[in-house]
Amino acid sequence: MDVVIKAKHWQIFGIAIVSYLLISYSLPGSGYTKYTLTHTLYFGWLLILGARLQRHSRSPVNRGYLIFLFCGALLLLLTIVMPIFSKDISSNSFVFWTMLPLSFILLFTFLSYPVKIIKMMETTGEIDINDYFGDVFLLLWWPVGIWFIQPRINKLGRKPV
Secondary structure, three states: OOHHHHOOHHHHHHHHHHHHHHHHHHOOOOHHHHHHHHHHHHHHHHHHHHHHHHHHHOOOOOHHHHHHHHHHHHHHHHHHHHHHHOOOOOOOOHHHHHHHHHHHHHHHHHHHHHHHHHHHHHOOOOOOHHHHHHHHHHHHOOOOOHHHHHHHHHHHHHOOO
16 A cells, blocks of 8 residues: 555546546446545545555554544545435535534544644654645645645655654
8 A cells, every 4th residue: 555655646646537537427327426436535545645654654653643534434424424315404404504514624634634744754843733734725625736745745755764
């Protein structure tokens, strides 16, 4: 799985775009199926990236990593379950307005862990959210942000641990 760390930005970008296009235009099925597959690929890539960066950083497994895994698993679960129940949930229901902020908080927490590890490995000393907040948005705007994040990951992958 170190492929995630060693792959070039154009390779990951190409895989993301091709898989998205294949899922969107050649797979039969409903929009829910396509939505679930594309989001599962995105969250799966981020889970693998976070796990590989955690292992590569050689830091002990801490509470942040466990929260990252929990948020990732919950986002995957919401990605699979919400389209099933969305027929019963309208945009003006209590469940919708409860799940929306929860999803954003989970997504922000989930995206912040890999870029925090990247920033910690790049710098010495303490970092705070201001140091990596912009990188969270790069991961949010997938797959364009990969052009900026992946070269940094490649550089860290070449560093001796």
